[in-house]
Amino acid sequence: MMSTALSTVSRSSAKLSPARRIRNTLMGGLILLATLAVVAPLILIFLYLLREGVGALNLDFFTKTPAPEGETGGGLLNAILGSVTMLAMASVIGVLVGVAGGIFLAEYPRHPLMPTIRMISDVLAGIPAIVMGLVAYGLIVLVFGFSGLAGALALGFLMIPIVVRTTEEVLKLVPLNVREAGLALGLPQWLVIMRIVLPAARGGIITGVMLALARVAGEAAPLLFTAFGNPNVNFDPSKPMSALPLEIYRGATSAYDENQRLAKAGALLLILLIFATSMLARYVTRQRK
Amino acid sequence: MIEPARRPPSRGALSSQGDRVFQILILALASIIVLIFLLSLYQLGRESLPALQRFGFRFFTERTWNPVAGTYGAATMIMGTLLTSLVALLISVPLAVASALFVAEYAPKWLANPVGYLIELLAAVPSVVYGLWALFVIAPILGKWQTAFFLNPDNVGTITRCNELWASQQTNLQCFFVPSGAGGRGLALAIIILTVMILPYTASVARDVIRLVPADQREAMYALGATKWEVISRAILPYARAGILGGVILALGRALGETLAVAMVIGDSQEILKSLWGNASTMASVIANQFGDAQETIHRSSVVALGLSLFFLSVIVNYVARLIIARLTPKGIQ
Structure with missing residues (x-):
């Protein structure tokens, strides 16, 4: 250097x-x-969870639901499946609105609404996750009750600004003359965007979505009064649903050793997944450069 | 990269009609962002209306938060939020800037990349995991120190004096630093964990900004015979000052809204703060701890009013941060 x-x-x-x-x-x-x-702290946290949690990451952990309070055994199958279901639903919202927002900001820079949408997207990025939980509570829970859908909506809202930002940045990296080449061939602008610009930026957009997923996968605060948690496996988005961070929160604040043990194992699994996702995203980014 | 068109696109696709439809579609989807913002504002406003109507501006200045008596004043939590965030910021900023300097100026490349990556991973650790670690690892350490303090015969006088003072809802500078319990939880633990959590935000912005300081700036200083530290303190940091400030405010925004890690360790007490080691609460921690249990409309509404205040606070803080970063950093970073 x-x-x-x-x-x-x-x-x-x-x-x-x-x-x-x-x-x-x-x-x-x-x-x-x-x-x-x-x-x-990062190293200490990782080593602590490895020492305390790895023993509980057995077959039961992935195949059983939590044992009733005070009993031993059980796993977090309900939370793992709940997290996967809600994250999948959240991605639909996050990707659809986020990518569209990114396209709008990058491809229509002269549109009169552009500065407003960019500013609101930035502002949305800073709103605390728990406040988004309150919003989803008001929108869904007050009408339909605690549900996986409400949780997914809160997580989707949190994903949007992250996806918008990365999509916009990646689209701006696509050289202008690639667009001009498309236009010169007589393609209308929308086909240039869909067939030329988006495919060229696909890798970067996927990275952005993965980073957004990694970010919201660990959020428990917006799920506290939306998805609420569920001791049983549930795929019905209109019913309460559990999630890994929720179970970690409940377990860590519980008085039972067994719940604490599951919480530590869940925390280990969660940070391993999150680290793997962000490492993969970083690897993909580096490959492109 | 682009596959050759096998057949010419149909007439409809080529007309400007398609462009208009596509633009409307994209605009409609992008407008959902604005819609979410407005809906959030509407929801929070509607639900906090009963509390704000009943207590008015006193909601923000009154210190009693008593669900039994039905009086709600948020001053204690606002104090808690500001105190934890600002103290955590004060501790974390020098550490974060130092780590950014290490990555950008000191470390050889083989070390700079992994260290920079570790710092970014710090931002990826979920709030609950920080909370769990603070509860199971840091709290017992603090608790051990607090127990030792109570068992030390030299401290008996101080403890008695402070207990009398605390009983009359007062405190002084000395008693503020005397432990009020031996569980480890409380305001101090919340500050410690918040410090760790906001480090990466300042650190990564500071690193990016420091890397953008032009090499001329450094070389000119070295040419005058300056030492490395003199180059850093007189040429690099002043140049990068504005961008670092943006990162600091971004971290402040994070700290203000940080919820579960704080809620797990702060002890959830709405009494007036008497000791650094005592139980306390922040706006976000009260939402997490009380919204689920709040039965009465006015209680619920007061909790949502905290959420609304947090909403405005974070909007302002983030807007200022973006403004500073956009205005004052050299062109080339986002």
Whole structure:
């Protein structure tokens, strides 16, 4: 790196007063220490969950529902399937609206509504997940009761701004002359977008969707009063549904050892899945460059 | 990449009619974003109306939050939210900037990439997992220290004095730092876990901004015989200052809305804060802990009013952050 090379030059050529040299070394050391302090929690959390959770990640964990309070055994099948179902439903909302929003921002930059939609999408990205839970509660739960659909809606709302942002950025990376080539062949703009621009940007859009999924897969706050949780396996989106982060929350705050054990195993599974997803997304991105 | 057209597209597809339909479709889907925003505002506003009508502006200044008596004032939680977020920010910003400097300026490439990646993974860890770790690992450590404090005979005088003071709903600077329990949970633990959680947001923005500082800026300083630290403190940080500030405000937005990790460790008490180690609550933690159990309309409505305040707070904070990042960073990053 250039900066390292430069620092070697400065060290050998300049005559430094001891005070300046000591301060330079001291600050370098502090910066290294601070970096260690930043990275340490991640490693500590991972090692802790590995030690406590890996024993409980057995066949029962993936094939059984939680045992009744106070009894031992059981697994989190209900939560795993609930998470998968709700994330699939959330993706439909997130991808449809998110990709369309991204196309709108990138391909119609002169549309009068463009600045408004861009600003609101950015603002939506910062709204706390729990507030989105309250919104989905008001929209769905008050009318239809606790349901997987309400949970999926809250998660979908949270996905939209992330997908919008990445889609827009990726579409802008597609060179202008590719579009012009399409237009020169007589294609209307919408076919240029659908047949040329979107296929060229597909990898990046998939990455964005995966990152959005990884982000909302760990959210429990918006599910607390929407999906609510369910001790049984349930695929019916009009009924309460469980999710991994919900079970982790309930288990970690429970007084029973057995629930805590399941919560730790669930947390291990969840962060492994999330890390794998974001690693894969990063790998795909690097391949493209 | 583009497969050659086997047959010419039909007339309909080539006309500008198709363009108009497509644009309307895309605009309709994109408008759902605006719709979600407006619906959120409407829902939160409608449900918090009873509380806001009954208490008016006093909702934000009154300190009593008592479901039994039916009085709701959010001042304690607003204080809790601001205190936890700002203190966490104060601790995390220097650490985050230092780690960004390490990745961008000190580390060789083989180390910079993995460290940068680890810091990004820190942002991917779910809130509940942080909460679980804080509850099972950090809380017992703090609890052990607190127990040792109580068992130390030298502290008996202080503890008695503070207990008397706390009983009369008061506190002073010394007593504020005296532990009020030995469970480990409380405001201090919430601040610790929040600090860890918001580190990656400042760190990744700071790293991007520092990388964009032009090499001329560094070289000019080195040419004058400056040490590495002098280059960083006088040439790099001042140049990247605005972008880093944007990252800090983004992290603030995260901290204000952070819910479950805080709700799990803060102890959910709406009493006036008397000790750094005592139980407390934030706006988000009260929503998580009380909305499900709230039976009466006015209780429920007050909780939603907290959500509405949080909504506006995060809209403002994020808007300011984006404004700063957009205005003040050099062109080339998003």
